[in-house]
Amino acid sequence: MDDIIDEKKMGKEKAKSLSVAEQARETEWTLPSFVQQLFNGNVHWEHLLPFAQQDEADKKIGDEFLLRLEPFLKENLDPDLIDQTGDITEEQLKGLADLGLFGIKIPKKYGGLGMSKFNYNRIVGMVASHCASTAVYLSAHQSIGVPQPLLLFGTEEQKQKYLPRFAKGEISAFALTEPNVGSDPAQMSTIATPIDGGESYLINGEKLWCTNGTRADVLIVMAQTPPKVVNGKERKQITAFIVEKTMPGFEILHRCSFMGLHGIQNGLLKFTDVKVPKENIIWGLGKGLKLALTTLNTGRLTIPAAATAVGRVCLKVSKDWSNERCQWGSKIGEHEAVASKLSFMASNLFTMDSVNQFTSIAADKGNMDIRLEAAIAKLYCTEASWTIADETVQIRGGRGYESSPSLKARGELGIPAERILRDARINTIIEGTSEIMRLFISREAMDDHVRRITMILSPKRSLVQRFISVIKSTFHYALWYPKQWIYITRLGHSSLDPTLKKHLKYVDKTSHKLARNLFHVMAIYQQGLEKKQQVLFRLVDIGMYLFTMATTCANAQRLMEEDPEGEGLKAKNLADLYCREAKKKIKARFTYLFDKDDKFSYKIAQEVLDGNYDWMENDIILPY
Ligand SMILES: Cc1cc2nc3c(=O)[nH]c(=O)nc-3n(C[C@H](O)[C@H](O)[C@H](O)COP(=O)(O)OP(=O)(O)OC[C@H]3O[C@@H](n4cnc5c(N)ncnc54)[C@H](O)[C@@H]3O)c2cc1C
Known part of the structure; x- marks a missing residue:
């Protein structure tokens, strides 16, 4: 992919960012990703069934x-x-x-x-x-x-x-983000300059929103080291350094405060000629961004696990209040509008648990490529848990908006629904925003196609090599593409519960439809595809729902086998509800995959940016 990034078509800065991101991708595993295969219309059920449990x-x-x-x-x-x-x-x-x-x-x-x-x-x-x-x-x-x-x-x-x-008990922090560098680390401006013949480095720059940064004893700091020349082109080098807070030149400029997470120690840090010995480089020069992204690939599994645990608190709070509170002659949980929130919470929590279980066990085994699984876990669990926290506040009504100390002070149970909501909001932003997760998933989901296209288009390969790649790809797609129209299930488990099997078959079949649509959008938009985020995100969401449906049904199947009349039956019902709802969302995304309103909506957004709607900003006092 790096070979075919075209500076002329996409602009120098963007091309640089994409190139740095491409070089930082992880690429080697023993077992391929379950999700990547799913996006390719090739579901490997043996990785999911029987559903693994913690030892x-x-x-x-x-x-x-x-x-x-x-x-x-x-x-x-x-x-x-x-x-x-x-x-x-x-x-x-x-x-x-x-x-x-x-x-x-x-x-x-x-x-x-x-x-x-x-x-x-x-x-x-x-x-x-x-x-x-x-x-x-x-x-x-x-x-x-x-x-x-x-x-x-x-x-x-x-x-x-x-x-x-x-x-x-010494505490550490991870310093990647800078005031001008968030989702796009290639633009990083913190610099590490070699001195004493490369024996040490002088770090200069600022790092923003570094969690634990204002209290940490040791930090891992990503900084630019001198560029390397590869094939006549300068290649940006980002390197990871261990920095101790006692090193002269390290300064805390400001402790940041936020909407939630009031107890965290997070700040703006400054590095002025901080001298770091070369022994403090982790993994080698130029490997810092790959290190950061690889660390995040499994490190980001903690957020979905934590979000799920908080979701369980929300379910308990919502259940208790829906039983206790009576309005209009009945418990609020008996009003359909509230009841639907409770069933959404329960079914999504079972799915969140299933996804976490699958990804954590795979992470412990360590032999499978789980970047896509972890990204989906982060994306899905943080978005679902945000909805769950929001609905908890709604179910609690006015009490949901009142703080726990205030509730306690007037003699009620100090249920912290508003704090939970404030604390939860950050989860769709840190360790990769939801938008960046969707971009990441779409890039990795298409990797097989991207690699083939790169072999054909790369100017670094000879004409003969490129011609051979065209022939190989033609053969590949001549076999692969028709298969995406023919449904032959690999779901061999005859002992599967019929309801769950029906949903798993749907996953299997729809993965083919997803694969062909991915192929179609690549063929239609080619290099312009990266700009078609709405289309890409719909496809990513379909993949996300298929994966979450699959893990949920596999987990429910396991529980059915253990306790068919008790917990198993309940789990099956939760999985069934989750899948019914997910299917509707999938259908909507396929229906509007190429929504012509995307263009219109984009046009309006650009007009908003140009100030064409400034007349809507009248009669207000700006609060800043
Ligand atoms: C409480 C807190 C703790 C944090 N902890 C740490 C930490 O410990 N270490 C650390 O290094 N950083 C940390 N961060 C930084 C955090 O990781 C970033 O805020 C996050 O990566 C997003 O970067 P940004 O805020 O600069 O947003 P930007 O990158 O400026 O993005 C702004 C918006 O644009 C969207 N966007 C950006 N690019 C694209 C694109 N190509 N396509 C579509 N949409 C796009 C984003 O999704 C987002 O909605 C923390 C931040 C906070 C608030």
Whole structure:
């Protein structure tokens, strides 16, 4: 893909960003992604059925830890107080560290708890259900902060130097974002200049919104090192450095405050000639962006797990209030409008759980490409949990908008629905916004086609090589394309529950329709496709619903086999409802895949940008 990025057609800056992003993609695994195959009309059910469960011994370790964690959190962390004061005290941090919470995934040989990713997500989930700020503290430190990239790419020397410190409670942070650089890290302006013949580097620049940054002992900082020349072209180099807060030149300029997550320590950081030895580079020069994106590829699984745990709190709150509150002569839960919110919550939560279970187990196994699965988990769970939190506020009515301390002060139960909503809002923004997740998913979903096109169009290949690629691709598509019109199911499990099987067959069949439509949009728009975000996002959503339907049914099938009359039957009903709703959304997206209103809507948006509708901004006082 990098070879065919055309500066003339898309502009220099955009071409540079795309090129840097392409070079930073992860590309090697033993097992291919389930979701990528699904987008290709080739569902590999053997990766999903039978639905994997957490191993019993691992579950026992997690269960025992959660039993100790729960009383600690209840006794030592008051989430309302943290929300009001914006402070998690040093004593509270020490308590968390004494429990080992800053070294959950760090192997025991370095002093950590050595937990699996599954248990890590369960633990952070429980913390999030109690206090989101504390969960973010832990997650920023070890889902993306220094321990994670060190475990993935650090040398043994680096691991021995830093991991025991984290296991004892030192805190780390991940510094990628800058004031002018958010979703597009290629434009990064923080610079690391080699000195002393490359023995050390001087870091200069600013990093914004670095979670834990104002309290961290150690940070991983992404900075530009001198460019490399490849095939006569300058190639931008981004490198990851371990920076200690004690290094001269490191400064905290401002602690940021937000709509929610009042307890987090997040800030604007400045680096002025911060001298860092070359030993502090993780994974090597120029590998910083790939390191950051690879870290995020599985690191971002914590957010959906935490969002799901908070969703469970919302279900409990909504259920209790819908039973308790009577208006117009009946419980509010008996009014259809409220009832539909409850069933949405329950069915989506079962799906969120299923998706988290599948992705966490796959992450622990470590042999499967789960970038797409993790991106869908992040996208789907954060969007669903936002709706769930919003509906919880709605079901609670005026009490949903009232703060928990105020409710308590007038003698009611301090249910923090408004805090939950405030805290949840960030989840569709951090660690990849929903829009960037959709772009990422569409790029990876089309990878097979993109690779073939690159082989044909790359100016670096000889005419003969390109001609051979044309022949190969013609043969490939001559076989592949007709298959997308013929439905032969690979769903061999005759023991599947008939309702669930019906939905799984739909997934199988619709994956072919998705694959052909992806192929069609590539053929129609070619290099202009990257601009057709509405079309791409509809296809991504279809893939997202198919994957979530598949995991939900597979999980329900497992429960049906264990307990067909009890929990299994309930799970089957939840899966059935989720799938019925998802099918309607899929149908709508196929129906309006090439919606001609997209053009009209885009035109209006550009007119808004040009100020053509400024007359609508009359009679207001701007609040800033
Ligand atoms: C509370 C909090 C904690 C954070 N923690 C960290 C941290 O620990 N470390 C760190 O490095 N960063 C952190 N961040 C930064 C966070 O990751 C970024 O805010 C996020 O990546 C989005 O970047 P941005 O805010 O600059 O938005 P922008 O990139 O400016 O995007 C603005 C909007 O445009 C959309 N958009 C951008 N590009 C495209 C496109 N090509 N197509 C379609 N839509 C597009 C985005 O989706 C978004 O809706 C944190 C931010 C917050 C608020």
